[in-house]
Amino acid sequence: MGASLQVRDLYKSFGEATAVNDVSLDVSPGQFVSLLGPSGCGKTTTLRLIAGLERADEGEIIIDGREVTHIPPQRRKIGMVFQQYALFPNLTTFENVAFALRVDREPKERVARRVQELLELVHLEEAAQRYPYQLSGGMQQRVALARALAMEPPLLLLDEPLSALDAAIRDELRTELRRLQRHLDLTVIYVTHDQAEAMALSDEVVVMEKGTVSQVGTPRELYDRPATRFAAGFIGSSNRRVTRVEFVGNRPMIRWGDALLPISPNGRGERGNAVLAAWRPESATVTTLGNAAPDALIGTIELVTFLGPITRLDILVAGDSEPILVDLDSTSAQNFDMGQGVAVSVPAEAIRIYA
Amino acid sequence: MAIVMTAEETALSQMRRKPRAQMGSILLRVALIAAVLYLALPLLATLAFSLATIWSRTVLPEGYTLEWYVAAIQDDRFWPTTLRTLQATLGAAIISPLLVVPALLAVHLRAPKWKPWLEFLSIVPWALPGVVLALAMIRAYISPFNVSRPGLLILTYVLLSLPFMFRSIDASLSAIDARTLSEAAQMLGAGWFDIGRRILLPGIMPGLMSGVLLIAALGAGEFALASLMAGSGWKTFPIYQAQAQGVDGRIASALAIIGLLYVLVVSLLLLFVAGRNRSGTGAAGMPLVNK
Numbered sequence: 001m002g003a004s005l006q007v008r009d010l011y012k013s014f015g016e017a018t019a020v021n022d023v024s025l026d027v028s029p030g031q032f033v034s035l036l037g038p039s040g041c042g043k044t045t046t047l048r049l050i051a052g053l054e055r056a057d058e059g060e061i062i063i064d065g066r067e068v069t070h071i072p073p074q075r076r077k078i079g080m081v082f083q084q085y086a087l088f089p090n091l092t093t094f095e096n097v098a099f100a101l102r103v104d105r106e107p108k109e110r111v112a113r114r115v116q117e118l119l120e121l122v123h124l125e126e127a128a129q130r131y132p133y134q135l136s137g138g139m140q141q142r143v144a145l146a147r148a149l150a151m152e153p154p155l156l157l158l159d160e161p162l163s164a165l166d167a168a169i170r171d172e173l174r175t176e177l178r179r180l181q182r183h184l185d186l187t188v189i190y191v192t193h194d195q196a197e198a199m200a201l202s203d204e205v206v207v208m209e210k211g212t213v214s215q216v217g218t219p220r221e222l223y224d225r226p227a228t229r230f231a232a233g234f235i236g237s238s239n240r241r242v243t244r245v246e247f248v249g250n251r252p253m254i255r256w257g258d259a260l261l262p263i264s265p266n267g268r269g270e271r272g273n274a275v276l277a278a279w280r281p282e283s284a285t286v287t288t289l290g291n292a293a294p295d296a297l298i299g300t301i302e303l304v305t306f307l308g309p310i311t312r313l314d315i316l317v318a319g320d321s322e323p324i325l326v327d328l329d330s331t332s333a334q335n336f337d338m339g340q341g342v343a344v345s346v347p348a349e350a351i352r353i354y355a
Numbered sequence: 356m357a358i359v360m361t362a363e364e365t366a367l368s369q370m371r372r373k374p375r376a377q378m379g380s381i382l383l384r385v386a387l388i389a390a391v392l393y394l395a396l397p398l399l400a401t402l403a404f405s406l407a408t409i410w411s412r413t414v415l416p417e418g419y420t421l422e423w424y425v426a427a428i429q430d431d432r433f434w435p436t437t438l439r440t441l442q443a444t445l446g447a448a449i450i451s452p453l454l455v456v457p458a459l460l461a462v463h464l465r466a467p468k469w470k471p472w473l474e475f476l477s478i479v480p481w482a483l484p485g486v487v488l489a490l491a492m493i494r495a496y497i498s499p500f501n502v503s504r505p506g507l508l509i510l511t512y513v514l515l516s517l518p519f520m521f522r523s524i525d526a527s528l529s530a531i532d533a534r535t536l537s538e539a540a541q542m543l544g545a546g547w548f549d550i551g552r553r554i555l556l557p558g559i560m561p562g563l564m565s566g567v568l569l570i571a572a573l574g575a576g577e578f579a580l581a582s583l584m585a586g587s588g589w590k591t592f593p594i595y596q597a598q599a600q601g602v603d604g605r606i607a608s609a610l611a612i613i614g615l616l617y618v619l620v621v622s623l624l625l626l627f628v629a630g631r632n633r634s635g636t637g638a639a640g641m642p643l644v645n646k
Contacts, residue, residue: 090554
C-alpha cells in the first residue's frame with residue numbers, strides 16, 4: 001500500500017539563492033505525481049528534501065502521518081532512483097539489488113529469494129551476475145528501480161530517471177514504470193522537465209517555477225485550463241500574444257494582428273490592460289476565404305506540415321508578427337495548400353487571458 | 356577490364372604503402388627497445404655486479420657467485436635495518452591514507468571548492484629541496500612535539516606520499532562519483548560505516564594501493580632524508596646500503612637487487628589485493644606502478 005505525503009510550507013536556500021520557496025504538496029496513497037518545470041525551478045531540490053538528502057530551512061514533511069522533516073534519509077523508508085542510475089560499480093546486478101537487504105542483515109535465503117523476485121519484476125533475471133558497466137543504460141535503470149524497491153518502500157522518488165535514455169527505451173520504460181506503480185500500489189513522486197512525460201504518466205502534475213508551485217492539476221486540467229502564464233507557455237503548444245483588451249459595444253475583444261478576436265465575457269480582461277492571450281492550435285477551425293465567419297482571422301498559409309493523424313498549418317495573419325499554428329485532422333487539411341488565403345475562426349471560450 | 360585495373364591499383368597502392376608501414380613499425384620497435392635498454396641496463400649491470408666474482412677489465416664479469424648476497428644478509432646490520440624500514444613503511448602506509456582519505460571524502464561529499472587548495476598543499480613537499488624539508492620537519496615536529504627520530508622519518512614519508520595518495524584516491528573517488536553513490540546508499544538504509552565499507556573503500560582501493568606502493572619504494576630506496584631524519588640512531592635499509600657501498604660495491608649491489616625484489620613482491624601483492632576488489636569503473640585497471 002502506498003504512503004500518503006504532505007509537504008507544508010517548505011523553504012530551502014543555498015546561500016543567496018532560494019531554491020524552494022513555500023512549496024506545499026498533498027499526495028494521496030497510490031498517486032503518481034509529477035513535479036514538472038524547467039531546470040532551476042526547484043523540483044529536484046523539493047524531491048531531495050522529501051528524500052532527506054537536503055535539510056529544509058523551514059516547513060515540514062509528513063509521510064503517512066509521521067513527521068520526518070528531521071529524520072535522516074536512512075530511516076525514512078523511501079525508495080529513490082537517480083538520474084544517472086547511481087549503481088554501485090563494484091557490485092553485480094544481484095548485489096546491487098541485494099544492497100538494502102544486506103545492510104538490513106536479512107537472512108541469506110530471504111535475500112536470494114527477494115532479489116530473484118525483483119529481477120523478475122524488471123525482466124533482468126539473466127543479468128544477475130553482470131556488473132553495471134556490462135549493462136545498457138535501460139538495463140541499468142531497471143536495476144536501479146529494482147534496487148530502490150527491495151525494501152518495499154511505500155513511497156518512491158524518481159529524479160528524471162529516463163532523461164539519459166534514448167527515445168525508444170524511454171517510451172518502453174515509461175509504460176513499464178506505470179505498470180509497476182499500479183501493480184505495487186506505490187505512491188510515486190516523479191521529477192521531470194519533459195511535459196509530455198509528465199502528462200503521460202501522472203495522476204496529478206505539479207508545475208513549478210522559480211522555486212514555487214505554479215499550478216497543480218490533472219494532466220487534462222493543466223492542458224485545458226493552464227492557470228498561469230507560465231503553465232500556459234510550458235505545457236503543450238499554444239498561440240500566444242501580448243495584446244490589449246478592447247470593447248466593441250460591450251463585447252470584449254483582443255487585437256490579433258489587424259483583426260479583433262472576441263473573447264469570453266467572463267474572462268479576466270479589463271479594458272486597455274496589456275494581457276497575454278493564448279489558445280491551442282487544435283481549437284481553431286480553418287475555412288476558405290469565401291466561407292469566412294465574421295470574426296475570423298484572415299491570413300495566408302506559409303507552411304503545411306504532415307504529422308500523421310494531424311496536419312499543422314503555419315498561417316501568417318495580416319498585420320501579425322509571426323505565424324499562428326493551427327492543427328487540423330489530416331483529412332480536412334487536404335483542402336489547403338501553401339500560399340493559399342484562409343480564414344481562421346477561434347472560439348471565444350478557447351482563448352485564455354492572463355493578466 | 357575496369358575491375359582488373361582496380362585490383363591492380365589496390366595491389367599497387369598496398370605495395371606502395373607497405374614500406375612506409377614497415378618503416379613505422381621498425382621505428383616504433385627501435386624506440387621501444389631503446390626505452391627498455393635505458394631502463395634495464397643499469398639494473399642489469401647492478402645485477403651482474405652483485406653476482407660477479409671479479410669485474411674490472413672485462414666486458415662481462417670473470418665469474419659468478421652468490422657470495423655477496425650471503426655477505427649482505429649475514430651482516431649484523433641487515434635484519435635490524437630491514438625491520439626498521441618495514442616499520443617506517445607500514446607506519447606511513449597507515450598514517451597517509453588516514454590523513455588523505457577523510458580529507459578527500461570531505462572535499463568530494465561536502466566542499467568541492469577546497470580541492471585545489473589541498474592539491475596545492477600536497478605538492479609542496481616535492482617542491483622543496485630535501486635539506487629544507489628535513490630542517491622544516493625537524494623544526495616543526497621535534498621541538499614543539501618532541502617527536503622521535505623514527506616518528507619523524509615516518510611523517511616525512513607520509514608527506515612525500517601525499518601528492519601521490521591524493522591524486523590516485525581523488526581519481527578513484529571522481530570515477531565512482533562518490534557523492535551520488537553515497538546518497539544512493541543512504542536511501543537504501545546504509546549508515547556511514549556500511550557506505551565506507553561496501554562502497555567507498557572498494558572504490559578507492561586502486562588509488563590507495565598505488566599510494567602504498569610508492570611508500571614501499573621510498574622506504575626501500577630513499578637515502579638522503581632517511582639519513583637526515585633518523586640518521587645514525589635509527590639506521591634503515593638504504594643507510595645500511597650506503598655504508599656497504601664504502602666496504603664493497605658488490606655487496607651494495609646485492610642489497611640494491613634485494614630492495615628491488617622487495618618492491619616487486621609488494622607491487623604483486625598489491626595488484627592481487629586490488630584485483631580482488633574489482634570495480635566496474637575501470638579504476639582497477641589503473642597502473643599500480645606509477646612512480
